[in-house]
Amino acid sequence: MTGRKKPELSKFAVVFVLLLAWQGASMFYSSVVLPGPFLTGKALLENLSEPVFYRTVALSTLRFASGLILALAVGFVLGLLSGSFGWGRRIISPLVYFIQSVPPILYMTLAMIWFGLNGKATVFIVFIVTMPIMAVNLQEGFANIDDKLIEMGRIFGFSRKKITREIILPSLMSYFKSGLLVMIGLGWKLLIMGEVLSAGSGIGSRITDARMNLETEQVFAWGFVIVFLCLVLQKGFSRAFRLSRISIEEGAL
């Protein structure tokens, strides 16, 4: 118990010191330049009490989920093809490399031209920038599957299905997981950027409104919401992944 309490206490101490430093620094500037923690907290509480806050968060989350699911599906198929087949690798690798090399802001510009300013552009940017991460990760995972384990499976009479379930999928799992976590982190940031630039709704749009009205404390408050949601998503996926893996392992034998 004592061992667990100590790191918790030190975490609180760090947060407390940071808040103190923030409060101290805010006293030297106007609230338009650097609002203090109290002002930001007040703005945050006001937001939390409004139903529109939850609608805003839900809309952004929906856009993010749409882009991410699309990226996962396409990235998974591309990674599978390029990892499993020589022809797949020859065709898909340069394509993925090309998509990865284009700066996100260029995609954003194109997406605004193609899809307009209705939020679809943000889904597109999340999709196009995060998709190659899964494709590359899975391709890497395939390249690192231990041939000796496959040979072991064949000698001990594993069927093709059993080799896939027992050797190939678990070998890819860590690549899938790390790819997914990077996709969530990057995708969430891109979503907000996309909404700031193109959408008339969602979290990014609320940040734009705050900037226009010089409500810097609102920008800070939304910043905290963004970090919190990203953290929840990453931790949630990480936990779900762990649980699903346990249940797969329990069900396999």
Add this chain to the structure above:
Amino acid sequence: MIASFQGIHHSYGDKEVLKDISLNLYSGEILCVLGPSGCGKTTLLNILSGAVEPSGGEVLNRSERLSYVFQEDRLLPWRTVFENIHIVDPLSRASRVDALIEAVELGGFENYMPDALSGGMRQRVSIARGFFYPAELMLLDEPLKSLDYCLRLKMISHIYQLARKTDKALVFVTHGIDEALLIADRIVVLSKSPSVVIDEFELKTLQKERSLGTDEMIEAKRRIVEQLEGRGGIGENPQFRPEAGSLLFRHTVQPRT
């Protein structure tokens, strides 16, 4: 006899590796194939397993199903000790796995993941897995190569004890004379590549009584070393030098009757 290999020869391109090898494999017997490094022992195992078709010769009665203990443990890192063994024959009783785990002195480690075990422990799991798999033929490809001397002796004892409880034909490939002398019912000595069988003999002493200090063992070792020296197969391989510790080793199990 469970399988027979007559006049086997094999080449990789122009390089001849095996030249006229004949082997008969018998149920319940531990056959040691002894030869210097690079003499084609693994190629021979691949032919015995059916993974490689020989360039020439006759293979009779070879079963499709065989068990294998590799040089490396080849355990699934995401499976526990118990699962790594049970997975090769999931329909078999779990109590058999427990008995094998006990037999290789890993009782209590059933739920450990392989990366929490030492190299020797992992290799013991691999040996238990090999015995668990229902096959008439079990091939062991220098499974003790990466282990230190004391651990090798301990593992020999484990393999020997487990072999005595089954009817599997074991083919144990090694370049360690002491290992072969301590475990084999029959030894086949290969020359350096291109390999031929330069000697084949049975060990008469019951394994229970077997120690590298007995006259039979000293004579057998001298005979093997002479054969290999005559064919230039020894070189600087430290495996072929006498090892003092090995003289102390005795099996502690009951021999077959």
